[in-house]
Amino acid sequence: MKKLVLISLLGVTLAAGAAALKTDPAKSTVSAVFKQMNVPVEAKFKKFTAAIDYDAAKPDTSKATVEVETASLDVGEPDMNKEVAKKEWFNAAQFPKATFVSTAIKSAGAGKLTVTGKLTIKGKASDITFPLTVKTDGGKQVFEGALPIKRLAYNIGEGEWKDTSMVADDVTIKFHVVSQ
Amino acid sequence: MQRYTKPAMLLHWLTAVLIIAAFFLGLTMVDIHGITPTKLKYYSWHKWMGVTVLLLAAIRVLWRRANRPPPPLPGPAWQHLAADAVHYALYFLIFAVPVSGYFYTYAAGVPVVYLGLWQMPAVIEPNPELKPLLKEVHYWLTMGMAAIVSAHILAALKHHFIDRDDVLKRMLPKF
Numbered sequence: 001m002k003k004l005v006l007i008s009l010l011g012v013t014l015a016a017g018a019a020a021l022k023t024d025p026a027k028s029t030v031s032a033v034f035k036q037m038n039v040p041v042e043a044k045f046k047k048f049t050a051a052i053d054y055d056a057a058k059p060d061t062s063k064a065t066v067e068v069e070t071a072s073l074d075v076g077e078p079d080m081n082k083e084v085a086k087k088e089w090f091n092a093a094q095f096p097k098a099t100f101v102s103t104a105i106k107s108a109g110a111g112k113l114t115v116t117g118k119l120t121i122k123g124k125a126s127d128i129t130f131p132l133t134v135k136t137d138g139g140k141q142v143f144e145g146a147l148p149i150k151r152l153a154y155n156i157g158e159g160e161w162k163d164t165s166m167v168a169d170d171v172t173i174k175f176h177v178v179s180q
Numbered sequence: 181m182q183r184y185t186k187p188a189m190l191l192h193w194l195t196a197v198l199i200i201a202a203f204f205l206g207l208t209m210v211d212i213h214g215i216t217p218t219k220l221k222y223y224s225w226h227k228w229m230g231v232t233v234l235l236l237a238a239i240r241v242l243w244r245r246a247n248r249p250p251p252p253l254p255g256p257a258w259q260h261l262a263a264d265a266v267h268y269a270l271y272f273l274i275f276a277v278p279v280s281g282y283f284y285t286y287a288a289g290v291p292v293v294y295l296g297l298w299q300m301p302a303v304i305e306p307n308p309e310l311k312p313l314l315k316e317v318h319y320w321l322t323m324g325m326a327a328i329v330s331a332h333i334l335a336a337l338k339h340h341f342i343d344r345d346d347v348l349k350r351m352l353p354k355f
Contacts (some may be wrong), residue, residue: 034330036220037220037296038293038296038297038299039223039224039290039291039292039293039295040291040299041289041290042289060314076289076290078289079213079214079215080214080215081233082214083214083215089301160217163217166217166221
């Protein structure tokens with residue numbers, strides 16, 4: 001997987017003729033927002049890498065790759081964080097990473113992009129499209145977006161956790177990526 | 181014998197049932213290892229009970245201001261003093277225990293959605309430094325309440341079964 005990403009990144013770099021932006025891990029966040037018995041919970045992924053190749057002059061040539069370590073989801077309690085890595089949830093032993101690799105990025109007005117790509121979680125891949133905003137803040141580029149997914153489409157929460165009255169099927173993956 | 185008013189009795193016994201249930205539910209839920217749907221349900225129910233206790237406590241204080249309780253029955257001064265002290269402590273705790281739990285859950289970044297329907301207002305931002313402190317505060321206030329409630333119950337039973345006076349009967353409807 002890593003090799004594949006590296007190769008694709010290399011391909012992207014060569015194709016676009018510009019180096020991918022270095023992202024600032026301290027300022028960037030990727031989180032999952034979901035509802036547990038109607039209680040909104042936002043949990044952050046502690047470990048992820050985001051590579052974004054973006055040229056404001058040629059936004060349509062942009063590429064993005066995000067890799068998230070599924071076992072790094074912090075739901076607030078160490079005891080509960082261990083559960084998240086288990087088979088019923090992310091099965092991090094078998095599927096340590098969730099990835100998003102863009103296939104097309106189109107300009108959708110000033111500071112707005114429409115991103116299409118392949119999202120792979122727990123070995124299940126699907127094509128998704130979501131809006132992304134780009135702005136410049138203090139000389140840094142800030143990318144923000146949210147993509148709604150259905151957790152059960154990726155088998156996240158098996159067995160008794162399939163019950164959507166406990167944990168809703170709708171999950172929003174939110175990210176805020178800041179360049180260095 | 182002058183009894184408490186019917187609404188005062190209702191508020192008293194509802195609060196009693198809720199705080200005892202919330203106490204044992206709290207002890208049970210923190211002992212469940214990992215996460216299970218049962219554990220999540222218990223946490224939600226515990227918080228709903230706490231919010232309900234808080235609402236009842238507010239109504240109760242207002243009711244008590246407008247409808248004074250019956251005057252104390254004759255007895256030694258130290259018992260009146262002790263009863264007053266316990267009652268003040270109980271009134272303080274029926275607010276303080278749920279409020280500390282409320283702050284604790286918001287410090288943990290988990291809002292309370294009352295009965296799964298209404299999201300309660302945030303009082304503080306998620307705060308990882310304050311969270312363990314509030315956990316301790318909630319725990320020790322609860323344990324203090326358990327001790328005070330025990331004293332309250334034992335005293336009521338002593339008056340009823342040993343002294344055979346009207347202290348407990350005043351809080352019971354006429355059958």
